[in-house]
Amino acid sequence: MAKDLAGLVESLISEASSEESTGRLRLPAERTLGASLDLSRGMLREQLATLELLGFIDRTQGRGTYLEAPDSGFIQLYFRLALRLGHISAAQFTQAREMLEIAVVEQAAVMATPAEVATLRSHIDRMVEATSRGDVDKAITADFDFHRGLFELVDNPIFNFLQDGLRDVLRDVVAERRRKALAVVETTSDFITDQVHYGITDALAKNDPDAARAAMRRHFDVWRAITDEP
Template sequence: MPSESDSSSEKIVGALGTLSTGTPVSEVARRLLDLFTTGSIEPGTRLPSERQLAASLAVGRSAVREALAALEVLGIVDVRPGSGTYLRGEASELLPQTLRWGLLIGEKNSSELIELRAGLEIYVARLAATRASDAARAALRAHVQEMRGAGTDLAAFARADLNFHLDLAEAAENATLHDLLHVVRSLLQVYADRAVHSREEAEVAVREHEAVTEALDAHDPDAAASAMAAHMVTAGERLARFVESD
């Protein structure tokens, strides 16, 4: 009688299908991720052996080994020497790592990431206008004051700016949206931290953030979205100029 582990392995192997000869490691990882995020595999399930996975996908064992090693680094699987490889977490819990993986191994298109971030930030502001608590609104106002008080210290301004957007995303109370925005923002952060080059640019950004907080205090989602859209236009233009000059 087959064990539960054998049954799980057969289920996984049967769901994977095959890949073309010469498939890169990234495609092996993608195929595994596609399966893991369907929710059909229970967290803690031991995966088939490298040999079984390689045979099922019609790829070399080295490709499977490297793909699993990459997924372990991202926290998606747990490789236990002498025991096997196990899936971590529910499908929803794997979302941030999966998004980061997909964006990192794909062709990096910063202009598309900037556009995506703008759309997400605008929707976050809309949601936060009706969902943010009084404490969250107070924290956002405090971040704006920190931005204003940074003076010529643009590094301090950047930290306050980042904290504003992080807290705004929390205030929207949508975990999936928060995770997606976090991934996109982190991929752009190397540019965003240095995108404001002068006190004049910082003052414009402060006024734009103030408009967002005023809309949130008024519980006006349309005004919040509009204020964030205006901010994303100028912030996106600054970021795009910095990316192009890098």
């Protein structure tokens, strides 16, 4: 009956039954499901394996199979494979990240509340403080929190997943750039790649999309100017 994933999912939806205790949608056992769909267990499992990788179902030995809300794990894997196999370059990932951040910060500026801006500022404070102590890992974490916070303001799963995926695939290059930047500047107190973040929150506080975009662009300009090879 169901040869493709889309068709299979339609069947799964109709076969799923809500579980009282957890409220999650539980699928019939593989053997049962295969019989009702007229699919051999092997073929069914091949498709379920894919659905599990995509994050749409969760399977646990002995417990059962449940419909699930996907997380960004799969897109991270996809990006890593695409990079490894040479289908998407690091430069293209970087370009996508910058364009996404700029697009998102513009939208975030439209809808940012003072409380949300304050939270973002606290992330920058933590970053500046960590940088001044030379704690690169702490600074990177705070930096991630700040940028993630921007995406959470917009709250679109497509962008959130992309952000997570891009962050994962660019993790190494970002970390190395930041270490390089830390080595370049002399006085850590005015570490410019940290300070430029305040320009973004200032624009958000004024709910000024154009200024936010400009500030984010400047963030990347500074970043590149400091870390790129001459």
